[in-house]
Amino acid sequence: xxxxxxxxxxxxxxxxxxxxxxxxxxxxxxxxxxxxxxxxxxxxxxxxxxxxxxxxxxxxxxxxxxxxxxxxxxxxxxxxxxxxxxxxxxxxxxxxxxxxxxxxxxxxxxxxxxxxxxxxxxxxxxxxxxxxxxxxxxxxxxxxxxxxxxxxxxxxxxxxxxxxxxxxxxxxxxxxxxxxxxxxxxxxxxxxxxxxxxxxxxxxxxxxxxxxxxxxxxxxxxxxxxxxxxxxxxxxxxxxxxxxxxxxxxxxxxxxxxxxx
Amino acid sequence: xxxxxxxxxxxxxxxxxxxxxxxxxxxxxxxxxxxxxxxxxxxxxxxxxxxxxxxxxxxxxxxxxxxxxxxxxxxxxxxxxxxxxxxxxxxxxxxxxxxxxxxxxxxxxxxxxxxxxxxxxxxxxxxxxxxxxxxxxxxxxxxxxxxxxxxxxxxxxxxxxxxxxxxxxxxxxxxxxxxxxxxxxxxxxxxxxxxxxxxxxxxxxxxxxxxxxxxxxxxxxxxxxxxxxxxxxxxxxxxxxxxxxxxxxxxxxxxxxxxxxxxxxxxxxxxxxxxxxxxxxxxxxxxxxxxxxxxxxxxxxxxxxxxxxxxxxxxxxxxxxxxxxxxxxxxxxxxxxxxxxxxxxxxxxxxxxxxxxxxxxxxxxxxxxxxxxxxxxxxxxxxxxxxxxxxxxxxxxxxxxxxxxxxxxxxxxxxxxxxx
Numbered sequence: 001x002x003x004x005x006x007x008x009x010x011x012x013x014x015x016x017x018x019x020x021x022x023x024x025x026x027x028x029x030x031x032x033x034x035x036x037x038x039x040x041x042x043x044x045x046x047x048x049x050x051x052x053x054x055x056x057x058x059x060x061x062x063x064x065x066x067x068x069x070x071x072x073x074x075x076x077x078x079x080x081x082x083x084x085x086x087x088x089x090x091x092x093x094x095x096x097x098x099x100x101x102x103x104x105x106x107x108x109x110x111x112x113x114x115x116x117x118x119x120x121x122x123x124x125x126x127x128x129x130x131x132x133x134x135x136x137x138x139x140x141x142x143x144x145x146x147x148x149x150x151x152x153x154x155x156x157x158x159x160x161x162x163x164x165x166x167x168x169x170x171x172x173x174x175x176x177x178x179x180x181x182x183x184x185x186x187x188x189x190x191x192x193x194x195x196x197x198x199x200x201x202x203x204x205x206x207x208x209x210x211x212x213x214x215x216x217x218x219x220x221x222x223x224x225x226x227x228x229x230x231x232x233x234x235x236x237x238x239x240x241x242x243x244x245x246x247x248x249x250x251x252x253x254x255x256x257x258x259x260x261x
Numbered sequence: 262x263x264x265x266x267x268x269x270x271x272x273x274x275x276x277x278x279x280x281x282x283x284x285x286x287x288x289x290x291x292x293x294x295x296x297x298x299x300x301x302x303x304x305x306x307x308x309x310x311x312x313x314x315x316x317x318x319x320x321x322x323x324x325x326x327x328x329x330x331x332x333x334x335x336x337x338x339x340x341x342x343x344x345x346x347x348x349x350x351x352x353x354x355x356x357x358x359x360x361x362x363x364x365x366x367x368x369x370x371x372x373x374x375x376x377x378x379x380x381x382x383x384x385x386x387x388x389x390x391x392x393x394x395x396x397x398x399x400x401x402x403x404x405x406x407x408x409x410x411x412x413x414x415x416x417x418x419x420x421x422x423x424x425x426x427x428x429x430x431x432x433x434x435x436x437x438x439x440x441x442x443x444x445x446x447x448x449x450x451x452x453x454x455x456x457x458x459x460x461x462x463x464x465x466x467x468x469x470x471x472x473x474x475x476x477x478x479x480x481x482x483x484x485x486x487x488x489x490x491x492x493x494x495x496x497x498x499x500x501x502x503x504x505x506x507x508x509x510x511x512x513x514x515x516x517x518x519x520x521x522x523x524x525x526x527x528x529x530x531x532x533x534x535x536x537x538x539x540x541x542x543x544x545x546x547x548x549x550x551x552x553x554x555x556x557x558x559x560x561x562x563x564x565x566x567x568x569x570x571x572x573x574x575x576x577x578x579x580x581x582x583x584x585x586x587x588x589x590x591x592x593x594x595x596x597x598x599x600x601x602x603x604x605x606x607x608x609x610x611x612x613x614x615x616x617x618x619x620x621x622x623x624x625x626x627x628x629x630x631x632x633x634x635x636x637x638x639x640x641x642x643x644x645x646x647x648x649x650x651x652x653x654x655x656x657x658x659x660x661x662x663x664x665x666x667x668x669x670x671x672x673x674x675x676x677x678x679x680x681x
Contacts, residue, residue, distance in 0.1 A: 078617055080617060080618075080619055080620065090617055092616065101462070101463060104389065104461075105389050105390065105391060105461070105462070106386055106389055106391075107381055107386055107389045107394075107395055108380050108381055108385075108386060108392070109384050109385065109386035110384075125380060126373075126374065126377070127372050127374050127378065127380055127381055128373020128374040128377075129371075129372050129373075129391060130313035130314065130373070131391050131458070133310060133313045134314065134462060134464070134465070134610070135462050135464055137463065137464035137614070137616060138616045139310065139311070139616065141310070142310055143303075143310055143313060143373065144373070145302060145308075146301075146302050146303075146304035147302065168302045168373070169302060169303070169372075169374040170373055170374060171373075232618070234616045234617075234618070235616055238463050238464070240463075
């Protein structure tokens, strides 16, 4: 009788130890997983609110180049109201967080970090559970509740599509126009400097309120702007470390960025 | 024609037939609803980008929760040696199997790409709680299938048609202790990870707390055992096919009463901690529960009728001894756990925290399930009720007279008993 009991108890103990080891091993690998791998480039965007006029060219240019359903805005511009006698706007692309909650929660790894810091979506892997949408603190993700099979009203006035349309049943979001960056780099262009390699929202901005570039390069326009002006990021208290920086109203003289860039 | 009329006239409506017809109607409409969801997509639901998880996920969470009787009772019977509860564990296993398949049905409806369901098993993001939940669901469902084999083997048709297969299936009972250990591991991981799915979401402060895992686990255990006891008692009242030992059920119900005290203790500390300091988003969501649009659910569904009153009934002997009051208390506990799951899911989604600087931080959104969500949701519940009813009628799912064979021949050494 006692023999049987002991062996059963040992079995449970063994099981418990095994589980603990597995959990520990996972915790260690997790620590690596949540740190995006740092590559040669670290792309970032700087949005100057003093020069943003709320024209929403960025939104439609994005919708054209990325073939986005007109009901969905990857780059949503919100009116924040009057401040110091001028209207203030907040354009919101995907923040491409260093610690992106969407990447952490995705069960199949359809959301992932690229070496250059871009938070990417693999639309073929996604099962459409929408956990990423719930986890994103910036509401940067939109779900394809229905198929987008009509004409894209933003095409061709604002550009021609450069990526495949997403199917029904997956969430989508801004990708920093990875296709323009990758193609541009392979052709020898510099993202943030040459339009061919720069996200379409930055190219479309008529006042030059959006800058794009490499944080690893101290001479890039984003590094220079962040050095020169005070900036903030959205919901910084969450520790997500967004790669989209905002220059608040009043710090950049109006139109100065345009002449520089 | 005359014959048909005669047949119609001679057909008497039995309660069983009416019950089946009723479930059948709901299931047929749910089938149509389900086909519409697959055909038209999730656009026909009232889910939005702000409330992407709605009624289906609440049903999924609830059916997983009330399936927890399977692992807790099997652990009690096979690991802690509470052998006399074995017939109850049998019922719980069957309910667990039904509950998990119900959850799978809800998930297949809910995910945007049901055709890619298998990808969750192939592509692993081991960092994701939802990955862990998926794995545990699949593995535990397999364990439950094995555990339920001896029950399925009691099907008379199977026994007469394929006696050797039935015998093999019954033989799996010998592995019950091993299955109970695996099931305990997988299911307790799963139940708590399901809470942690919410508990790790920093963007929703009402969810972002470690006790989510504990609360989900504890509420599942009470809800699961309560549903098992309730279903057993109810079946015994409705059909002579189900036979229960009321004294056994009464003792188990008494135990549920004590567990409820533990559950209330955790809920109380969770509640108190949340009222302590103002935390943007969390406080507003909590006020929505206690004073706002969910306050009825919270106070009556979760607290008064869902926890306090049934705890009192189950711990107060004269009330517990009355089958009516006992059943009522068990039903209220199940309702309370379902309300807890529903409220937890919805309160975090309805409270929207703005990412905009210099704007009102918190806004509220709303969600009312669409007709197709209700119809398919009710269909999932009807499937569960149908499966259990058929089990009671044909598989002796609720039969407390059943005494199964020992797991292994036990060699009794007379000397052992002396040495205590």
